[in-house]
Amino acid sequence: MSQETIYCPAIFLTAPASNQGKTTITAALARYFTKQGKVVRVFKTGPDYLDPQILAQASKQPVEQLDIWMAGDDYCQDRLYQAAQIADLILIEGAMGMFDGDPSSADLAARFGIPMAIVMDVKGMAQTAAALATGLANFRDDVRVVGLIANRCGSERHAELIRDALPPSLPLLAALKRDEDVTLPERHLGLVQAEEVADELELRFEAAVDWLQESTDAGLLTLPEPVAFLPAEQDYAEAPAKRHLQGRTIAVARDAAFSFIYDANLNALKSLGAEIAFFSPLNDATVPDADAVWLPGGYPELHTKALSENTSMHSSLQAFFASGKPLLAECGGMLYSLEELTDLEGQCYPMLGILSGQGAMRGKRGCQGMQTAVIPQGEIRGHAHHRSRSANTPEPVGHGRRQRHPAPGEAIYQQQGLTASYLHLFFPSNLDATAALFLGVTSLAESA
Structure with missing residues (x-):
């Protein structure tokens, strides 16, 4: 397998907090580009079992966890590199807020040079959403934010107020209306397991594709720019030299x-x-x-x-x-x-x-x-x-x-x-x- 640098379009979906709609939008994007005939590989930041089940069904590809603390830099680098060899698009869903945790979603994005898009539930605010997004985008100079995804937008006028308040360097990638038909089912530890609601999820994914296409801002529906992915020192796709569990x-x-x-x-x-x-x-x-x-x-x-x-x-x-x-x-x-x-x-x-x-x-x-x-x-x-x-x-x-x-x-x-x-x-x-x-x-x- 080639050990050269590989370029693949990639985007990291982050947010100011939990419950902003990251998983719903990541799943919607995965299904949208999959329907375009693209191979979409999705990663989930942090230790999460439930979101990856949803994202795997949406993308029709395996979903892996990326966490620098839990797995190490080299492991994360290798998993991204292996995915880039087969994917037309890599999506990474962050955990909690953009800068929460140590290491945070922003740390992971900065480490591998992946541009971020901010997902924000804008219900109850307008220009303030632009102010918050601008603050997040400029909080650190080693993180590049390419735009805002305004979730649960009330109207085109609502979207216009946010769009006009954003600086030219931070465009509105999408203004997504409030739509319960795309909301993912939840229970006490998080989302419901995908296999329990597989048929319902299919309906929600298809509705989510329409939901994305209804946005008056089309920045989200074009492939992001390619990112350079480098091989890790250790290839985790290869079996370790010592197969201690052989025959068991x-x-x-x-x-x-x-x-x-x-x-x-x-x-x-x-x-x-x-x-x-x-x-x-x-x-x-x-x-x-x-x-x-x-x-x-x-x-x-x-x-x-x-x-x-x-x-x-x-x-x-x-x-x-x-x-x-x-x-x-x-x-x-x-x-x-x-x-x-x-x-x-x-x-x-x-x-x-x-x-x-x-x-x-x-x-x-x-x-x-x-x-x-x-x-x-x-x-x-x-x-x-x-x-x-x-x-x-x-x-x-x-x-x-x-x-x-x-x-x-x-x-x-x-x-x-x-x-x-x-x-x-x-x-x-x-x-x-x-x-x-x-x-x-x-x-x-x-x-x-």
Whole structure:
């Protein structure tokens, strides 16, 4: 594969805050250009499972996460470079506000020279929207902003007031009217999973294409300028030299209850030599024949009754745990591992019981943030995002280390072959520690 600089049109969609419409507009653009016959590769900034599902359906291409802290500069550079080799357009959706976080969306855009477009919900303001956009665009001189996308614009006169107040260097790329037909469905942890509303999403994507085309400003519907993408020192598309999981099968829970799975994590396991066997704790009777099990996060709280009633799966996973083989349980997977789980309606159901303790949902209060899992196998970066609590659990072997706060992070439990925590791990951040975790050893030297 060529290691020369590759040029590909790219744009980074950012905003002054969350809930401005970034995902809706990114999905609309992805579908618009896909319908034009273009290959559109979309990336999502930060640790997010739900937005990428929506964006993957809109673009009909895989969507990956980009986060300098979680994955590193070299990893992000490689993923962009690989995408640029096949794409006609790269779209990146930011997280939260433009300068929020460390590193922020602006840091990522500046690092790779990608121009930004500001998405702003302009309901209730006019010239002030132009003032805010101008301030964001000029806050740092290493970030280039190419225009404003005014979302939920009330009328052409509303758009005119904003357009006339913007400086010539910051054009109005689109004035998008208020339209509930393009709004994406949500629930307590964010957007509804794409596979649950796939047909509805198709209708919304098609409506969103019309929505974009109705704007009197056409700047958004032309391909942005090409950006130079350089190869990284390490090619993450190639398998690592040491395939520590060669010949091993990892059973991965994947269904409506367990779906918070980074494609990057699956690719990391495969690059280490593992075979992946998916199974459904909701619908299957037993775990596939495997050397290790991964119970990822998801929405077990929405399926407590069905999970509780699948007692044959309980017996199969309990037997797997008793065998001492490696089992990783993350967030929702950890809740499923506990003795009981109380759902959003206050109903309590028995779960696996391979980890002592009880889990319970707690409405809108929760925990989120970037953390490093500090475990005997090594340090693996990841994040926490949950609205539940656990009680009467065993003594942890350690805690997550928060990115910017000295207080201990999420508790991490290890007993027999089980590793359980609220943390969602990003395997590419430490392939050796990931391999050791799924081998059931504390260091790779033990498996040599």
